[in-house]
Amino acid sequence: MVEVTTGVARLSLLVAPFRVDGEPRPLDEKRRLLLMGAPGEQHMFGVRIVEPFLRRASWAGSVGLSSSPEEFAALVASELFEIVGLTLSNETRVNQLAMAIHSVREAS
Secondary structure (H helix, E strand, O other): OHHHHHHHHHHHHHHHHHOOOOOOOOOEEEEEEEEEEOOOOOOOHHHHHHHHHHHHOOEEEEEEEOOOHHHHHHHHHHOOOOEEEEEOOOHHHHHHHHHHHHHHHHHO
16 A cells, blocks of 8 residues: 555656646636546546646536445536546446446436
């Protein structure tokens, strides 16, 4: 676990120069996004890289982890999202990811 934490910290330092500086534009509530780790996922590194760029482009939304496809579907059903993005760190959760995608399609 220490190796993963150290690796993510090093990668974060490597991508830091590419972050957009300056004041972001006001968030556009019509441009809603949801970025989540797939059910059971614990790593959010990819989402944390993408999120600032989308916010800088005025996208408003939510970021987090989902514990189940049902929880994910309930969140999608509760709000209108233009973009729904899921992240997965390894192939052991592909089935949960597929169920979450199916749940999102049913709920949206």
